[in-house]
Amino acid sequence: MPIKTAEAKALDGLDLLASAVLLLDKDGRIVYANAAAENLLESSFKLFAQQTLTDLFLNGEQLTAIFQQALEHQFDDLRQDLILERMGREPLLVDTIVTALDKPETPVLIELRENVQQLKLKREERLIDQSQVNKELIRNLAHEIKNPLGGIRGAAQLLELELPERQLKELREYTQVIIKEADRLQTLVDRLLAPHRMAQIVGDVNIHEVCERVRSLIVAEFPAGLSIKRDYDLSIPQFRGDKEQLIQAILNIAHNAAQALGERIKSGDAELTFQTRVARQVTVAKVRYRLALDLHIIDNGPGIPAEIQERIFYPLVSGREGGSGLGLTLAQTFVQQHMGVIECESRVGCTDFRILIPLP
Structure with a gap:
């Protein structure tokens, strides 16, 4: 009725x-x-x-x-x-x-x-589960590739040595292609395995020193057209962690953002913001923490394409032509080694990467 x-x-x-x-x-x-x-x-x-x-x-x-x-x-x-x-x-x-x-x-x-809190927990669980699957996939795939790759490179080198002098000049070009491509794949495999091989070097970390280091690197590469804003909560305490890993994680995110801002950099209105806050009563990976670092890296770029937003932390997934698709995967791995997580919200004009790391 x-x-x-x-x-x-x-x-x-x-x-x-x-x-x-x-x-x-x-x-x-x-x-x-x-x-x-x-x-x-x-x-x-x-x-x-x-x-x-x-x-x-x-x-x-x-x-x-x-x-x-x-x-x-x-x-x-x-x-x-x-x-x-x-x-x-x-x-x-x-x-x-x-x-x-x-x-x-x-x-x-x-x-x-x-239920926003429940949605957030589900998303975090999905990110962590996804990261675990990624780690196993990367390890297994990398080891499966490494063994035959060495054989292919060695065979190409032996073939080059066995070529008659009259054929060497015209065929060496092809053996060199095989060797160089094998080396390129070896480098890619090493990069995939690097975060799982490296032991953490733990010390006291001041997150603002980390952000300032990343900021100086971004400014050096993009000296004009990009404004980098800092919105820091200076009361955030130091915490135990691997400073170099965190620099690399934040740099990977910020560098991706700067590259996505290409058109706005040309126009002179590109913005990248580093914002730090303290979050209270935070749950990460089903563990409740009284305090956590709440770090946001925000840009005013075109946003992440909708078709890959759910997959951006997968290895070899990139929204940029020529991108390796490893930067965000490594960043997530490094942050998770600090018991934290990286989340992302993106729309046209605003992409916000949020890093949560428990504080003492």
Whole structure:
């Protein structure tokens, strides 16, 4: 049953809410949704009007059961965390409030709020799991490549030595191609294995000294057209870590950002920001820390292409032509060796890499 005009006007204020609101009739059909509900469900009310909860979600029976309880006035309101599955889309992790109303036409109101903390934890878990898979893949792949690569290079060298003098000049070009490409692949394999071979050199780290070192390197390479801003919290304490690893991790991120700012550097309005803060009560890899370094590296570039945003920490994935796709993989590895994690949010005009590292 559609909502009457007078009642619809009374509901206009719900469009101002940040949480999604759905009104259901006694048959469980959706007869009202506010603007936040349309945004959350990524659809207009016209498309899902008169549908039931089981039509909206693959596991909508969870909400349907709660709806039935509300209809029978088994409670006034019920709060519950749910994961709502959708066809062809990411699941919704939501805080759900179901309220029984004393209105025959619309007896049940459902409020949905995205569980931001849970989403963050899920994303961190995915990043850490992904990094572990990357490490195993890299180790196994690199060792599988190294052995035959040495044989190929050695065979090419022996072939070159065995060539008759009259053929050496014209065929040496080909043997040299084999040798040089084998050397290039060997260098790539060494770079893949480097972070897993290197022992940490632990000492006291001042994160602002690290940022200033990276800043000086970026300024030296991009002396004009790029403004580097510093927004530091100087109260951040020193912590134990490998200074060189952290310099390399932050440099990899900042250098990628500077390269992505190429067009803005030409225009003279490129910006790169280093921001440090202290985050409190942070969970990283399912471990709760009282304090953590919260370092942001922000640029005003074109953003990371949407098709690779979920894969940017994979090895050999690059959004830049000619890029090796190893910089962010190594950065994530180095930060995780400090019990931390790197996250990324990107859109046109703002890419924000966030590094979280526990503090003492």
